[in-house]
Amino acid sequence: MSTDPNEFDLIVIGSGPSGQKAAVQAAKAKKTVALIERDKVLGGACVHRGTIPSKTLRENALRVKHMRQNAELSNFVLAEDTEMATLIDRLDEVLLAHDDYMQRQISRNGIERIHGRASFVDSTHLKIEKVKGETEVIKGRNIIIATGSFPRTPDNIPVDHEHIFDSDSILSMLYLPSSLTVLGGGVIASEYASIFQALGVKVTMIDRYPRPLGFLDEDLTDKFVHNFETSGGTWIGDTIVNKVSWDGLSNVITECEDGTVVKSEKLLCAAGRLANVGDLKIENAGLSLNDRGLIPVDEDLRTEVKNIFAAGDVIGPPSLASASMEQGRRASCNALEISIGKMNQMIPSGIYGIPELSSVGLSEQQARDKYDDVIVGKALFEEIARGQISGVQDGMLKLVCDSEGKKVLGVMVVGEGATELVHIGQMALLADADVDIFVESIFNFPTLAEAYRVAALSVIGQRSAGTNAF
Numbered sequence: 166m167s168t169d170p171n172e173f174d175l176i177v178i179g180s181g182p183s184g185q186k187a188a189v190q191a192a193k194a195k196k197t198v199a200l201i202e203r204d205k206v207l208g209g210a211c212v213h214r215g216t217i218p219s220k221t222l223r224e225n226a227l228r229v230k231h232m233r234q235n236a237e238l239s240n241f242v243l244a245e246d247t248e249m250a251t252l253i254d255r256l257d258e259v260l261l262a263h264d265d266y267m268q269r270q271i272s273r274n275g276i277e278r279i280h281g282r283a284s285f286v287d288s289t290h291l292k293i294e295k296v297k298g299e300t301e302v303i304k305g306r307n308i309i310i311a312t313g314s315f316p317r318t319p320d321n322i323p324v325d326h327e328h329i330f331d332s333d334s335i336l337s338m339l340y341l342p343s344s345l346t347v348l349g350g351g352v353i354a355s356e357y358a359s360i361f362q363a364l365g366v367k368v369t370m371i372d373r374y375p376r377p378l379g380f381l382d383e384d385l386t387d388k389f390v391h392n393f394e395t396s397g398g399t400w401i402g403d404t405i406v407n408k409v410s411w412d413g414l415s416n417v418i419t420e421c422e423d424g425t426v427v428k429s430e431k432l433l434c435a436a437g438r439l440a441n442v443g444d445l446k447i448e449n450a451g452l453s454l455n456d457r458g459l460i461p462v463d464e465d466l467r468t469e470v471k472n473i474f475a476a477g478d479v480i481g482p483p484s485l486a487s488a489s490m491e492q493g494r495r496a497s498c499n500a501l502e503i504s505i506g507k508m509n510q511m512i513p514s515g516i517y518g519i520p521e522l523s524s525v526g527l528s529e530q531q532a533r534d535k536y537d538d539v540i541v542g543k544a545l546f547e548e549i550a551r552g553q554i555s556g557v558q559d560g561m562l563k564l565v566c567d568s569e570g571k572k573v574l575g576v577m578v579v580g581e582g583a584t585e586l587v588h589i590g591q592m593a594l595l596a597d598a599d600v601d602i603f604v605e606s607i608f609n610f611p612t613l614a615e616a617y618r619v620a621a622l623s624v625i626g627q628r629s630a631g632t633n634a635f
Contacts, residue, residue: 169304173199175500176291176305178283178445181209182486183477183493184311185267190497192274199277199303201293206260207267207278209313216486217260218336219356221253223517226363227581230519231556247341252364279303285450288470307472307500310460311493312445314438314478317458321408322348322434328411329432332357342366342430346419348406349435350377352484352516355389357433359518362398369399369427371419376402378516381577382528384543384563388579392520392559401425409434440479457481466496474500488512511594513587520560521583525591526575529565538568542600542623544616546580551611557581562616564590564600570628571599582613589617600624 174196177188185207188200202209208217271278281293286302293301316331318324326334332353343366347358350372362368370377370393376386377400390400405422409432412418417432439458447453447460451470455461459481466474476492478484491512498505513525532539546552546560560580566573576590593602603621608614 171301172304173197173277173306175199175307175309175497176201176303177309177311177493177497178291179209179311179313179477179479180204180207180267181311181313181477181489183489183496184209184309185270185493186490187309187311187476187493187497188276189270189274190494190503191501192276194497194501194503196501197277198275199279199305200271201279201281201283201291203280203282205280206264207271208260208263217263218253219360220517221259222336223356223360223519225252226360226519229365230363249336249338249341252341253336282444284444284446285448285452288450288472305472307474308450309493309496309500310442310445310447310468310473310475310479311477311489311496312441312479314484315441315443316434317437317439318434319436321406322436323409323411324434325411328417329409329434332433332435332438335433338431344368344429344431346371346417346427346429346432347435348372348409348419348432349437350374350379350402351435351437352378354433354435355516356518357435358398359389359393359396359520362393362396363519367397367429368393369401369429371401371404371406371421371427373405374402378522381514381516381522381524382563382575383530384561385522385524385577385579388559388561389518389520389522395559401427438478438484440481442479465499466492467499472500483512483514485512485514487515511591513584513591515584515587517584520557520580522579523583523587524575524577525587526573526594527565528575528577529563532565532574536567536574539574540566540568540570540624540627542566542620542625542627544619544623546613546616549611549613549616549619551613551615552580554611555581555613557613560613562586562613562620564603564617564620564624566600566624570624571601573598573600578616580613586613586616589614 175191176199177184178201180202188198191198281295283291324331345361345366345368347354347370355377358368358370378386408420410418416428419427460475462475462480474496476496477489516522542564544562547558557580563577565575578586600621603617
């Protein structure tokens with residue numbers, strides 16, 4: 166271990182979910198660690214411009230939706246000039262608490278926190294430009310890039326952060342708009358579209374693909390689109406956007422290749438994200454981005470330069486905070502040659518739209534492609550007592566099993582609470598359990614978790630009948 170204060174066993178660039186876990190893991194291994202963050206607060210875009218702000222808005226959107234659903238009790242109507250600040254009223258409190266927790270964690274683990282902007286001098290040295298203009302050079306035997314991502318903006322979408330927003334600036338709107346066009350059908354687009362729709366905004370989603378969230382099981386996306394459209398939203402798929410412009414008065418005009426024209430007060434462009442390495446000068450370290458604008462890594466999260474690793478959104482999908490945390494921890498272990506097992510591929514996806522969507526393992530189509538024949542069991546929340554009590558009507562839990570109706574291959578859930586419920590199925594997959602475990606287990610009544618028993622009984626019924634038709 167070096168005694169040079171400017172030399173570290175590990176330098177981590179970025180304090181988001183992956184960077185934080187990478188730094189703490191190395192510190193727990195008694196290594197010297199520096200954590201570089203250019204913002205004055207820790208947590209990265211995930212905390213301050215993404216996950217936590219959007220989920221805070223989502224909580225209030227759910228409250229508004231529930232009050233509207235119970236109009237006989239509350240007769241609730243949002244004011245036309247509702248300020249966005251009132252809809253994320255607890256955000257500052259949440260962020261301050263989170264930053265305080267992270268600061269204490271970094272401090273008690275003896276991690277050197279450096280506030281500044283980093284750039285590579287070579288593969289082991291970084292120049293740090295600090296807030297007041299001074300610079301210093303530090304050396305790392307190993308370096309982890311965990312700088313996250315930034316919104317991709319197509320040339321034909323003139324984002325101005327006033328009328329036309331990207332996913333980092335959408336919550337900077339002063340007032341809740343009356344109408345919103347959302348370009349894209351990925352996670353961010355789907356979450357914001359359904360959240361604003363629940364707040365009473367007239368939302369139109371436009372995407373080049375036939376359905377949103379195309380990586381998910383079709384039954385889940387069908388439920389999502391049905392819920393979105395019955396709530397008043399408009400989904401336009403298989404459509405190419407040619408031009409977006411502000412008319413200078415009151416509307417953003419979206420012109421599509423097929424002649425469709427959509428007018429709205431505001432527009433959100435959620436067309437994917439790119440690795441946030443613009444200031445890093447990665448070429449000085451011998452690195453380059455791939456054709457998707459991301460840093461390529463191997464299964465150990467090592468880049469093409471032996472001592473440099475990368476984790477989190479900067480390397481691309483699954484781009485989930487949960488996966489990024491584990492990637493950061495593993496990158497740290499691999500860099501420091503700490504023995505770990507193979508990263509488990511049973512990573513649940515969680516989309517915090519309204520309704521929530523979550524899945525783990527294989528979708529029905531993936532299972533059919535791999536095994537030809539499968540047995541599928543479904544449980545509709547409207548047929549579950551808790552679903553009726555809580556008003557969670559447009560929800561479903563789906564189990565995909567092998568052709569014998571025994572081994573669980575995948576679990577999909579759509580509906581409020583989906584991101585919590587999926588973990589029961591995840592544990593069954595990790596334990597390589599038969600579907601019978603859901604029948605042999607006793608669930609609290611009334612709960613949505615009972616849907617596992619209902620779906621499992623459907624699978625067992627088909628197994629016993631010798632048919633795999635649902």
